[in-house]
Amino acid sequence: MNLFCLDGIPAIHTEPDEVPGMYMVLGRVADHTEELAPEERALIRDSNPSRQNGFATGRRLAKAALTHLGISLQPILRSERKPVWPEFVVGSISHTDHLAVSAVARAMHYQGIGVDVEVISAVDERVANRVLDEDERGWIDALQLPEWRTALFSAKEAIYKATNPITGEFLGFRDVTLRIDENAQSFTAYTLKDLKASSLLERARGYFHRIEGHWLTTFVIEA
Numbered sequence: 001m002n003l004f005c006l007d008g009i010p011a012i013h014t015e016p017d018e019v020p021g022m023y024m025v026l027g028r029v030a031d032h033t034e035e036l037a038p039e040e041r042a043l044i045r046d047s048n049p050s051r052q053n054g055f056a057t058g059r060r061l062a063k064a065a066l067t068h069l070g071i072s073l074q075p076i077l078r079s080e081r082k083p084v085w086p087e088f089v090v091g092s093i094s095h096t097d098h099l100a101v102s103a104v105a106r107a108m109h110y111q112g113i114g115v116d117v118e119v120i121s122a123v124d125e126r127v128a129n130r131v132l133d134e135d136e137r138g139w140i141d142a143l144q145l146p147e148w149r150t151a152l153f154s155a156k157e158a159i160y161k162a163t164n165p166i167t168g169e170f171l172g173f174r175d176v177t178l179r180i181d182e183n184a185q186s187f188t189a190y191t192l193k194d195l196k197a198s199s200l201l202e203r204a205r206g207y208f209h210r211i212e213g214h215w216l217t218t219f220v221i222e223a
């Protein structure tokens with residue numbers, strides 16, 4: 001995985017043969033609104049400062065990631081909240097109050113990418129009961145890994161971001177079940193009923209990383 005850390009964030013160990021062709025850039029959320037193109041700034045004119053910073057930092061990192069594909073600066077607009085990527089490119093953006101991330105790849109390599117970053121303590125037992133099924137909660141309880149509640153939540157958000165731009169389908173948290181490989185810090189996913197996303201999930205895989213009190217989750221669907 002090609003993961004670049006900016007803004008003094010320490011490098012994260014990743015396996016070089018995992019997710020070849022994808023470029024991911026991680027940075028700290030700050031006021032990057034001056035770097036936005038006028039068309040991008042117009043999209044968040046009425047948002048609060050924290051939302052503006054998250055949006056602007058996400059765009060900054062997305063543009064940095066695109067340079068690794070040889071694509072020079074251009075506005076990244078949006079459609080129904082989704083980023084609009086250059087032709088033949090797939091990508092994803094996520095931000096918390098502190099960290100932001102974006103990943104991109106050529107569509108000839110991946111049909112979809114989803115990234116998600118979450119504060120490790122973000123998901124408590126009450127939220128976990130809503131978004132995770134019995135098997136997923138049982139796995140967390142058996143291994144006594146409460147911080148994995150947020151990892152599994154994050155995995156489902158990354159899955160949504162990777163699949164929704166392809167299918168246009170809303171996926172509920174309980175529509176998808178995760179199979180975690182804790183040793184490899186990776187996961188696969190499947191649906192319980194036949195949905196548009198079902199066949200996509202069969203050729204997809206996700207990865208977990210921990211950085212500065214956050215889970216960073218990546219989900220990629222092979223082309």
Ligand SMILES: CC(C)(COP(=O)(O)OP(=O)(O)OC[C@H]1O[C@@H](n2cnc3c(N)ncnc32)[C@H](O)[C@@H]1OP(=O)(O)O)[C@@H](O)C(=O)NCCC(=O)NCCS
Nearest residue numbers: 055081082083093094095156157160161164171172173176
């Ligand atoms: C869309 C959603 C996943 C965003 O996640 P979030 O934790 O709220 O926020 P994040 O910071 O991680 O991500 C926000 C970014 O997601 C991207 N995004 C928004 N909607 C998207 C969509 N439908 N598809 C892909 N990316 C989307 C945008 O780039 C947005 O950032 P921006 O507005 O600055 O460009 C979430 O709000 C949501 O609607 N979840 C419900 C559906 C779901 O996750 N189901 C689980 C199924 S297994």
